[in-house]
Amino acid sequence: MTTTDISRPRFARMYMRAAGTAEGSGASEHRRRLLHGLSGTVVEIGAGHGLNFPFYPTQVDQVIAIEPEPTLRAQAEEAAERAKVSVRVLAGTADQLPVPDESADAAIASLVLCSVPDQRRALAEIKRVLRSDGELRFYEHVVPRCQPKRALLQLVDHSGLWPKIAGGCHPARDTTEAIMRAGFDVEEIERFGFAAQRFEPLIPHILGKARRP
Numbered sequence: 565m566t567t568t569d570i571s572r573p574r575f576a577r578m579y580m581r582a583a584g585t586a587e588g589s590g591a592s593e594h595r596r597r598l599l600h601g602l603s604g605t606v607v608e609i610g611a612g613h614g615l616n617f618p619f620y621p622t623q624v625d626q627v628i629a630i631e632p633e634p635t636l637r638a639q640a641e642e643a644a645e646r647a648k649v650s651v652r653v654l655a656g657t658a659d660q661l662p663v664p665d666e667s668a669d670a671a672i673a674s675l676v677l678c679s680v681p682d683q684r685r686a687l688a689e690i691k692r693v694l695r696s697d698g699e700l701r702f703y704e705h706v707v708p709r710c711q712p713k714r715a716l717l718q719l720v721d722h723s724g725l726w727p728k729i730a731g732g733c734h735p736a737r738d739t740t741e742a743i744m745r746a747g748f749d750v751e752e753i754e755r756f757g758f759a760a761q762r763f764e765p766l767i768p769h770i771l772g773k774a775r776r777p
Contacts, residue, residue, distance in 0.1 A: 585760070585761055594769070598672070602670050603623035604624065604670065606624055607661065609658050609673050612640065613640050614644060616674055620648065620651075625649075626652065629654065630654055630655075631654075631655070634655075658685075659681065666692075666693070669698055670694070673702045674703045675704060678737055683737065697776065699775055700748055700776065701773055702773075706769065748775060754770065755769070
């Protein structure tokens with residue numbers, strides 16, 4: 565275990581069990597679209613157990629996959645061995661990426677900006693490691709615009725109940741606004757409802773691209 569570990573083994577096991585249903589419900593296609601057309605060196609923040617790895621195009625030279633949770637990271641290391649591209653899995657957190665300044669052509673945030681402790685710091689780190697004109701690709705769930713769903717998720721979030729049981733996930737974040745405030749130019753964005761599990765209501769998700777000026 566390293567000093568950058570955030571150990572949540574119970575949540576990690578729950579997440580991995582639930583992921584199969586989500587992928588079958590459409591998340592795999594979202595991941596494929598997220599990563600389409602990438603090339604060069606890519607940093608993936610919060611790689612989990614490596615669900616994105618099979619979808620990286622062969623034009624990618626290297627993926628540097630950052631994951632702080634040891635149980636998920638061990639599974640990601642196994643998934644990296646099966647990937648079609650070179651994947652290096654490292655321990656690290658979103659607010660202190662173990663990656664040099666301006667060394668990546670693209671960064672991937674895939675269902676992770678909901679759970680980082682500080683979105684502002686995480687996005688500043690992503691901006692730091694990207695080269696000028698580098699891309700941020702994002703696939704995230706976000707706060708609803710309409711009531712009463714918006715108020716309900718804000719209540720669940722601010723009560724601390726959901727973040728406590730869901731590995732730090734905050735369901736009421738406006739991640740689109742956070743990306744723009746961080747100084748990225750949003751070039752493409754699609755907003756759509758998606759339910760990862762059959763029993764869940766449709767939750768707004770965003771899928772898109774932003775660029776570091």
